Amino acid sequence: MPHKAAPFDALDRKIVAALMENGRASFAEIGTAVGLSSTAVKRRVDRLRADDVITGFTATVRPAALGWLTEAYVEVYCDSAAPPRRLAEVVRNHPEITAAMTVTGGADALLHVRATDVEHFEEVLERIRTEPFIRKTISFMVLSHLLPDSPEAGARQPSPAHEPRGESLPTQRTGHNRP
Amino acid sequence: MPHKAAPFDALDRKIVAALMENGRASFAEIGTAVGLSSTAVKRRVDRLRADDVITGFTATVRPAALGWLTEAYVEVYCDSAAPPRRLAEVVRNHPEITAAMTVTGGADALLHVRATDVEHFEEVLERIRTEPFIRKTISFMVLSHLLPDSPEAGARQPSPAHEPRGESLPTQRTGHNRP
DNA sequence: TATGAAAGGAACAAGGT
DNA sequence: ACCTTGTTCCTTTCATA
Numbered sequence: 001m002p003h004k005a006a007p008f009d010a011l012d013r014k015i016v017a018a019l020m021e022n023g024r025a026s027f028a029e030i031g032t033a034v035g036l037s038s039t040a041v042k043r044r045v046d047r048l049r050a051d052d053v054i055t056g057f058t059a060t061v062r063p064a065a066l067g068w069l070t071e072a073y074v075e076v077y078c079d080s081a082a083p084p085r086r087l088a089e090v091v092r093n094h095p096e097i098t099a100a101m102t103v104t105g106g107a108d109a110l111l112h113v114r115a116t117d118v119e120h121f122e123e124v125l126e127r128i129r130t131e132p133f134i135r136k137t138i139s140f141m142v143l144s145h146l147l148p149d150s151p152e153a154g155a156r157q158p159s160p161a162h163e164p165r166g167e168s169l170p171t172q173r174t175g176h177n178r179p
Numbered sequence: 180m181p182h183k184a185a186p187f188d189a190l191d192r193k194i195v196a197a198l199m200e201n202g203r204a205s206f207a208e209i210g211t212a213v214g215l216s217s218t219a220v221k222r223r224v225d226r227l228r229a230d231d232v233i234t235g236f237t238a239t240v241r242p243a244a245l246g247w248l249t250e251a252y253v254e255v256y257c258d259s260a261a262p263p264r265r266l267a268e269v270v271r272n273h274p275e276i277t278a279a280m281t282v283t284g285g286a287d288a289l290l291h292v293r294a295t296d297v298e299h300f301e302e303v304l305e306r307i308r309t310e311p312f313i314r315k316t317i318s319f320m321v322l323s324h325l326l327p328d329s330p331e332a333g334a335r336q337p338s339p340a341h342e343p344r345g346e347s348l349p350t351q352r353t354g355h356n357r358p
Numbered sequence: 359t360a361t362g363a364a365a366g367g368a369a370c371a372a373g374g375t
Numbered sequence: 376a377c378c379t380t381g382t383t384c385c386t387t388t389c390a391t392a
Contacts, residue, residue: 022236023235037381054240056201057237065232102323103319110252110321143281146263205388206391
């Protein structure tokens with residue numbers, strides 16, 4: 001057995017919660033919060049990372065501040081036998097797609113797309129629709145967020161593989177982080 | 180005008196990118212990556228935080244490791260004149276809703292929901308549907324992710340802070356958790 | 359640049375198997 | 376006895392005025 005089922009206890013949960021609330025909290029700080037020494041916290045965090053419970057640390061960013069003013073969800077309908085694998089390839093070709101998943105319901109997949117503005121979004125959409133086996137798309141533009149720190153609001157922005165206009169925007173398309 | 184448009188230059192962009200890739204990177208580390216001294220980096224990071232370009236730091240977590248095995252998007256249709264404000268209140272009452280936004284298209288809002296399992300999701304859905312002016316919901320269960328670290332995959336979950344019951348890995352049940 | 363704080367490692371102690 | 380998980384130093388690196 002390669003991985004033993006990590007005994008994820010209440011202490012781990014508190015540590016994870018502390019790190020989700022403040023990803024730069026010091027081990028000592030977390031320690032006093034959960035009742036451990038800093039080194040004990042570090043060991044547990046190391047283990048949580050090794051077990052891929054914690055997959056990384058990131059700054060949360062306000063996309064609008066970086067020029068990503070437009071956001072939409074796009075339902076994708078594929079030709080008959082569209083293998084998810086091929087869809088995954090397609091999705092990776094468009095850096096503006098910040099999340100993509102297969103879903104139940106009429107559509108085959110749901111994409112989350114960020115663009116600098118509506119014009120840019122239209123360009124992205126056209127690009128997606130020219131992909132081989134994509135039959136149809138239905139878009140929902142995001143108007144306003146009802147929760148302050150929704151994941152979509154900050155976690156990831158697309159890379160400016162080819163920046164759409166004028167100024168280049170910060171990269172990203174994160175993989176994992178090793179501190 | 181309260182906020183002056185912060186002069187957001189290429190260096191800032193690189194710093195933000197570095198911090199999104201590794202939210203616990205030291206200022207010195209970032210400095211060598213972008214060609215600045217650690218103190219210069221700190222000054223810029225402080226400014227980026229003050230300007231709310233960077234809104235915080237967080238650990239990215241694999242929800243399944245915490246027992247959140249089920250994920251869905253829910254389109255919400257409201258009664259005639261449903262003010263977004265009221266929807267925001269409703270949304271805050273259900274900790275399983277991890278993102279919520281008003282959207283164009285037929286639906287009034289789109290919710291992202293996490294639950295421990297399908298049973299739990301059904302319970303959440305029933306709870307949402309009993310809310311006063313919600314007329315109808317349409318759910319899309321997420322089957323598989325096509326991008327590795329999509330925001331939805333890791334950024335925020337209902338807090339793991341409180342241990343709901345028992346022990347071991349698949350945590351969380353009906354004892355709903357507030358952050 | 360200088361001071362205190364944090365990270366990270368080594369060595370050791372207590373419980374549980 | 377051994378493995379796990381906690382502790383207390385200690386040194387190097389970092390944060391920050």
